[in-house]
Amino acid sequence: MLAKRVPPLQSFLLRFSRTASHLARHKYDVIVVGGGHAGTEAAAAAARVGAETLLVTQKIHTIGALSCNPSLGGVGKGHLVKEVDALDGLCGRAGDWAGIHFSILNRRKGPAVWGPRAQLDRELYRQFIQSELLSTPRLTVLEGSVEELLLTEPDPEEPGHHRVTGIRLANGSQPVSASSVVLTTGTFLSGSLFMGQTTSPGGRIGDAPSSAGLSHTLRERLGLRVGRLRTGTPPRIVKDSVDFSLASLHAPDKQPTPFSFLNTHTRCKPEEQLPCYLTHTTPGVEKVVRESLHLNCHIQQDTKGPRYCPSIESRVLRFPGRRHQVWLEPEGLTSDLLYPQGLSMTMPPDVQLCLIREIPPLHRAEIHTPGYGVQYDFVCPTQLSPALQVKSTQGLFLAGQINGTTGYEEAAAQGLWAGVNAGRWALSMPPVALSRTESYIGVLIDDLVSRGVTEPYRMFTSRAEFRTSLRPDNADLRLTLKGFEEVGCVSSLRYQEAVRVRDSLQDALAALQSLVLPTSSWKKILGDVGISETKNSILNGMDLLQYNNVSFEMLASAFPERFSPHLEFSQRLEIEAIYRPHCDLQRKEMERIQREESLSLPPDMDYLSLPVSLSQEVREILDRVRPSTLGAATRLQGMTPAAVVQLLSYVHQTGKKERRSHRNQLDQKGREEDGCTRNVVLPQ
């Protein structure tokens, strides 16, 4: 797979640089605005489900750029990368292509919380994403800035107050129409950059600010509630100016593990990987921060920043007198720069230099680009459906930082799901949702749309209730099959591979379970592996695999004809054996949640006058949040069990009525359609 992926750089840049005047067409199924992690996944996913898609971005050159840290994955985030890959997204394969330092975090803490992570080469990552988009059928890329959304009356058959019909670009050219629009504007929505005491409009340094028109449309015309968040990035440091002898070296895993289920190895050879370095702050750093506070606009503002990726300023202010870790990470194979993870700062450039020089290995370091802060608008995500569509606006989808999240992986996950649903909307297919019982993407989206955010949202494994079932190793079984069979965003190649894996694992598990022996025989075969003589003196192969010092290889060498065909899956089988009993216990609870999530509440329900017995308080909560399923309603703060039962019984009754009337409508429609030819242009 990887070998075929060498991007023909020259030619694709040519094809990309179409301008508005060269537009081949003025009507698309889906328009994606923004070319970051959310936008690229959204555009690719929309095209995969069959929609004719246009990606509009300010600069084609920065498509797939890593604006902040040069790394992908980690604990929780790695889970998201695996899931995006399982749904045939881009970021997992891009990571395997661009990775220059692979490691599995949490290696000793149990496979459910392993965190696959890689340092990336920025250039390679960008090239991979760009070449991938180039070779995606049904996808066109356009350079331009979106001035406003075109809106019209809503489709009366569907809930909502508006319907999106396309976009107008800033250069005054013709409008481009589309059935759905995905906004992935990142930090560009009314973004302002902060460095020291200077403030300038923009979402990323070196890029033009996006037009105020879009922000105005969202706020004024669509009446969406927006909030403001902040983030920041550290200065980039000249590699040659760093004294690495004063930092401790952190080597990558000896054998890199690819993110993608399709890849058996990474592009980077094990021995070619680059190391990272770890160092710490000193009391001098704290002193510089304190003395320069009056020069630091960003820190003085009270916009909400994240608690877990704070600037160095907020770290030393909140936890004074401590050493804080600073990771020195490579920016690429050939890059002359280093990325100091943990040193995000917004003070004036000269003070930044003073600060980093307080850190021993950086005592004579030079700054290539200073760090800066960004403040930007986000749309309160409780205004979205689980398909990431704006509830009040048909065909408008949002993904990424615009929804109040932070992180590449969170953006990619939302982008993929928004793209899938935007494509499906355009092709008149019903929306699809992922449950929090089956994926971290489901947890992410459910948290966003049913609880909203108060600070930039990042994924942690502690957010997932069913952590032992939602593992990085089984993302393909959880999502690839569904992605092909129900969602339509997975290629048949990947699907066939997932089916093969599923069938082989099933065979192997059946073989393990059917091998039942008394404890004494196991001891004879395997030697002393810590099997205790309990009253349960008969054990099967699965039971055996739960022992720490029993590996599948051991079983395979003892019973070669039975197990050696399955050696390919040794690790997955061992993981499965450990978690199977716990997952079985969780299954009932998962089924319950799924049942509740399958009971949808009509988005236009008038809670304030619903003819059931609900308290005013509960009515107001429901009216404000408008949960899309009974499951989401039950998780709202302030809901009472009685209210849930009332809703349940109401939905049961109206559901029956509606299904009946819907059936009648369908019958009628069918009769009407028989007489006329359908004027529908199917996507190629």
Place this chain on the structure above:
Amino acid sequence: MLPSISAGIWRGAQHILRTSRVAPRRTGLCTCAGIPGELCDAGTIFALSSGHGRCGVAVVRVSGPASTTALRCMAGLTHSLLTPRTALLRSITDPQSKEVLDRGLVLWFPGPHSFTGEDSAEFHIHGGPAVITAVLQALGSLPGMRPAEAGEFTRRAFHAGKLGLTEVEGLGDLIHAETEAQRRQALRQMCGDLGRLYQDWTSRLKRCLAHVEAFIDFSEDELIEDGVLNQVDTSVCDLQAEMERHLKDERRGERLRSGVQVVIAGATNAGKSSLLNTLCQRPAAIVSPIAGTTRDVVETALDIGGFPAVLSDTAGLRDSPDLVEREGVRRARERVEQADLTLVVVDCAQLPSDAQQAPAFLQGHLSSILPTQERSQTERCLLVLNKTDLVSEEWRQQLETELRRSSGLPPVCLISCQTNEGLQDFLAALHSSIKALCGDPLSGAPSLTQARHRAHLQQCVAALSQYHRYRDTDLALAAEGVRLALTSLGRITGRVGAEEILDIIFKDFCIGK
């Protein structure tokens, strides 16, 4: 709703995780947060389904797959003796000690031809509190059995399609009433030392979980050292030992007085203490013309027409600069919140001189005294207009006419504690209110709540041993044990959501990546 205990607690390992993301509400509040989870939970449940107080026969209902086990172990009905829907007179024995608890009727309703659609059983036993408690405890000691949650029998019937449309509409109200009764019951139990103990366990367990979660989510990049886990090891061991000791302690905390909780509340000098003294026919509380005489809660057990009641006199509700009196007012408000029935006492002489304005005045007065959620529940309140001896007969008649015309007020009694005028009518009203409340099996029976707490604690202790089992091999599974333990304990003290755990993590550690 008090969340349920999964059937498996008795077998040790079968826990079902139910981490809620609903933030806990008030301290000591047992429940109420939306837990639809239990809408169709499995397991066998039991509950007292008749009232208490003066009743000759009590009915204990059992529903679920283990119903036949209960009949076999406690009434000696082996398979061959089981006859559907036939009352049999049997000795009811404790399954462990084989001691005979009572002699009564037992019935078996095999599913689906039962109220809940499941296998069900009924025990008709003598109505004394000792017998009821013994039978309930015996049922709870059987594997797979647990006390029913609010409205659970009805919910099961609903899910089995056994309820008609109108009954379903009433289901929400029923659950509301039952959760409210349980909430008040829990509030009473949680405000003492026991409540503090549970709260302390919860906060320690939360911290344990936060530290394990921090170690999982952040330790690779951050300065979170392995020492954190060693602290958790110690804390988990301590908690386990403390809970086990507590479960073995036969005293089971404070013994709460059984009976309908009646609280006398009102403004200062309305005659609340006089009313208490009149009712118990002895000077239980000090009475003086000085406002603010009663500062603490004065409690008396009373038998009102054969029904047990606990009568509490409280400090007059007013803003006071006096620290002691302020505490008295706080306690008074707490009592009103826990009350099954509130007697709001008003001084007639303080009513507006224009009788037409009296209903509106009383309406406003009530809302300043009753807790928000109960303002609409007029049946749980009696309005006592005291000191009728101080107003003119003419005005009084006007007042009575106005009150009859107005709607939305609770029952009103005009009395004079001085002359005992109107006392008979008041006692009759009080008697009927208490009788109605006693008909509800949920009010005033602390043993049921205690049984539930006990079950949750046992589940919590069992879950903590999962932490130790996996501590060194798989931290995800070890953390799962702590999560389960916290979920169980959260069913007593309020749910703990993922956000709360993250709050602790970010408070205790500097997470920089």
